[in-house]
Amino acid sequence: MDLLFILIGAGLAIFVIFVSFKSIGAGIAAKSEINRQKDKLKSGDKEEGIEDITNENIEKTNEQVKIVNQIDDLILIVDKFKNIKFFNNSAKKKFGENNLNKHVATLLRVPDLLQNIDLVLLKKETITMDLELSTPSFQFFKVHLFSGPTSYVDDPDSVVLFLKDLTDIIKAQRFKSDFVANVSHELKTPLVSIKGFLETISGHAKDDLEAQKKFIPIMLEQADRMESLIKDLLSLSRIELEEHVQPQDKVNLKEILSNVEDIHQKNLKSFEFKNNIKDDFFIKGDHEKLIEVFSNIIDNSIKYSEKNKKIEVNCKQGNGKVIGDSYTVSIKDNGIGIPTEQLPRITERFFRVDAAKSKKVGGTGLGMAIVKHIVNQHRGELEIKSEAQNGTEIKVHFSKF
Numbered sequence: 001m002d003l004l005f006i007l008i009g010a011g012l013a014i015f016v017i018f019v020s021f022k023s024i025g026a027g028i029a030a031k032s033e034i035n036r037q038k039d040k041l042k043s044g045d046k047e048e049g050i051e052d053i054t055n056e057n058i059e060k061t062n063e064q065v066k067i068v069n070q071i072d073d074l075i076l077i078v079d080k081f082k083n084i085k086f087f088n089n090s091a092k093k094k095f096g097e098n099n100l101n102k103h104v105a106t107l108l109r110v111p112d113l114l115q116n117i118d119l120v121l122l123k124k125e126t127i128t129m130d131l132e133l134s135t136p137s138f139q140f141f142k143v144h145l146f147s148g149p150t151s152y153v154d155d156p157d158s159v160v161l162f163l164k165d166l167t168d169i170i171k172a173q174r175f176k177s178d179f180v181a182n183v184s185h186e187l188k189t190p191l192v193s194i195k196g197f198l199e200t201i202s203g204h205a206k207d208d209l210e211a212q213k214k215f216i217p218i219m220l221e222q223a224d225r226m227e228s229l230i231k232d233l234l235s236l237s238r239i240e241l242e243e244h245v246q247p248q249d250k251v252n253l254k255e256i257l258s259n260v261e262d263i264h265q266k267n268l269k270s271f272e273f274k275n276n277i278k279d280d281f282f283i284k285g286d287h288e289k290l291i292e293v294f295s296n297i298i299d300n301s302i303k304y305s306e307k308n309k310k311i312e313v314n315c316k317q318g319n320g321k322v323i324g325d326s327y328t329v330s331i332k333d334n335g336i337g338i339p340t341e342q343l344p345r346i347t348e349r350f351f352r353v354d355a356a357k358s359k360k361v362g363g364t365g366l367g368m369a370i371v372k373h374i375v376n377q378h379r380g381e382l383e384i385k386s387e388a389q390n391g392t393e394i395k396v397h398f399s400k401f
């Protein structure tokens, strides 16, 4: 449905741009006609009104180019040799400044696109096509090609390429379906296992007390797993809904970290835990959500470190990672670390370096995604430093209250 609206919007935009280009062309044509007349009149017998008409047309043309340059979509005009004769600011931003007169294939080496340019040149029809690029990163455009404003370029044959960037929408659509597939898979696994055990103990192991004693704790563990997953999913969707509203309460980072220490006290006893926050550090935030942030981070340090290793918490004045004066909380462990190439993916939903290990220690793969969203909601910054076998340091930067 969203896509339909966007396409209708794109259609309207193309119509406006098409009319605009025709009038830019007309404006330029009028300008040269007036210049010709002015040349004729050079001898002195000045015709009344010419000067005004010239200025008016130049202003009109400049105004129209200005409009085309304000548009978010990319606009290129190529001549019959497919050399670029015009590109608007958005196209400049995407492809770089110095592309005038270059062949369009130097920017978009896509055989279908080149073929369609030929078709438009030949038949003067409007063609619409999808354009998916994978380098340097995934990009998706709806491209409309139509016959160009002949008076705009020297050559009478030209083609306007109107590229509507749908990358974010297509990414969001794919992300949504991947997410649904992942959630279904994550929930199905424990459910299938619970169902299997129930069938066994209500079927052939009906009177087998030993089997029941063995299977019931496993079923409970699987049910717990489903419960944590649903809890994390609800938490994530609630935070996503509220992400645009920055929390405004005055909260003390010292108190938050001390509460988090209490929550994990039992597990932290097996580690060399040091909370070095002795001063008050006030930031604008939401107490409960910040507890969720640091609880998830410390939970990871516990889960992914061997017993007796050091886990250290510090807070100090920030280093300009966020706007204005700031504080930075650091949680540093000496655990199994994260391979450098995996670091950019740590905050992705359901991403785990080692899925089996994460499941074994009761992870859902959603903790760091929750952390990232809460930090974003607080307009803070998350920084993750880690190396395989060399511990992890997570820093969270916040603006001072």
Ligand SMILES: Nc1ncnc2c1ncn2[C@@H]1O[C@H](COP(=O)(O)OP(=O)(O)O)[C@@H](O)[C@H]1O
Pocket (backbone or CB within 6 Å): 296, 300, 301, 303, 304, 305, 333, 335, 336, 337, 338, 346, 351, 352, 353, 354, 358, 359, 362, 363, 364, 365, 366, 367, 368, 369, 391, 392
């Ligand atoms: N402190 C850490 N040390 C080592 N690996 C970590 C640490 N924190 C996160 N990770 C890695 O990042 C993955 C994602 O973390 P998270 O979103 O909290 O999910 P999980 O439920 O698996 O803990 C974990 O599975 C783990 O592989």
Ligand SMILES: [Mg+2]
Pocket (backbone or CB within 6 Å): 296, 299, 300, 363, 364, 365, 367, 368
């Ligand atoms: Mg976790």
